Amino acid sequence: MPDIQTLATILLMAASTYATRILGYVALRDRTLSPRMRAVMENVPGCVLISVIAPAFVSRNPADLLALGVTLVAATRLSLLPTVIIGVVTTGVLRHLMG
Structure with a gap:
């Protein structure tokens, strides 16, 4: 708990x-939003996610780098929510197992 x-x-x-x-x-x-502004508003969640994930690209922790790879593969095949869940769970499990 x-x-x-x-x-x-x-x-x-x-x-x-x-x-x-x-x-x-x-x-x-x-x-009334222009098509360009509508596109910006729809892409903001993805931009925020990238800003959270980006520091892992320069990590020296092997667990973080492996989790980043798994998350990137998930992102090419799944929508945002499953990708986030997979990334968080994978990071937690790998950090626990690899120290």
Whole structure:
């Protein structure tokens, strides 16, 4: 069972992620977006994911590099949510096994 600080961190991160996503729709609900702006808004989650994953490219930890490879393969075959889940689980398992 995670401690209260870890649980609170996870819940607050989830809430802030959800809030930023919803606030974007609320702020833009009465506006007509150009096709270019619509494309930008649809690609923002992928850009955020890349900014989180990018530091692993320069990691010297073999577990992180292997997990990055698995995540990249998953990204070529699956949608965003399964790719994120596979990446997180693979990283956790490999870090546990490889130290």
